[in-house]
Amino acid sequence: MWDPWSGRIVQFYGAEESARALEHPPGGVETNRMGSRCIQVEAWFSPGCVVNGKTYATLADTPCKGLEDIVAWMRTLGIPDVWPSGRPQWSGNSRSAATWRGKAGHYGHCHVPGNSHGDPGPMPSGMFAGGWQEAMMGKLPTLGKGDTGEHVESVQGLLLARSHPEVHVNGHFDDVTETAVKAVQKWGGVAADGIVGPDTWPVLLRVK
Structure with a gap:
């Protein structure tokens, strides 16, 4: 309320x-x-x-x-x-x-x-x-392959919203999640290292 x-x-x-x-x-x-x-x-x-x-x-x-x-x-x-x-x-x-x-x-x-x-x-x-x-x-934490938890779920939900249906919201930063992150990073013009940090969060959260 x-x-x-x-x-x-x-x-x-x-x-x-x-x-x-x-x-x-x-x-x-x-x-x-x-x-x-x-x-x-x-x-x-x-x-x-x-x-x-x-x-x-x-x-x-x-x-x-x-x-x-x-x-x-x-x-x-x-x-x-x-x-x-x-x-x-x-x-x-x-x-x-x-x-x-x-x-x-x-x-x-x-x-x-x-x-x-x-x-x-x-x-x-x-x-x-x-x-x-x-x-x-x-x-917002820096996340990469092998991390787990609620913030990983958030990353995966944002990847789904950005047309990456291969990603499953399971809270495990796996190979599929990393590959999708790299694709979004390339689109956003930041280093495609598969790590979600200060440069990548704004790209994931950007209005389409």
Whole structure:
């Protein structure tokens, strides 16, 4: 739960837990447990709300305090800076099941197959900008072949998002992961040594 005026954030479930508040009609597309992460952020907001005498039509109009922190945290979990179904709008949003199944990134409730909600409405165009790189690089480890753990899963999730379906999100930095990292490094113009460090993390997290 996020308050865009104060920046207060309250977490109810661990990042490894499934989302719990999306509709999941029988026989439809899985909506609550897709991928290695499925995080739902609820904003303390409704269209037309009044705060300190000012009316706010969209979330994008609010101060959005704390949003950069939320996005930066999601990056460390392997969620790339991209809206696979387009930036949310009040209407005309795609609910493509193929996109939902196959592309990692950020989605509004308005993008979820089998759901009818229209939120969150327009989001700030600069939500993926800011000083996140400087803030996060010191918190992200250097990883290479043989390493294991949650951050390796994040690397593998980002590789999948960058069209490397041969990679499995298993938390083991294996030969397949190393080969895919080298390919992304070549694309990003950094040394293709297969090691995910300060030069490679920004390439993996770059908006496509």
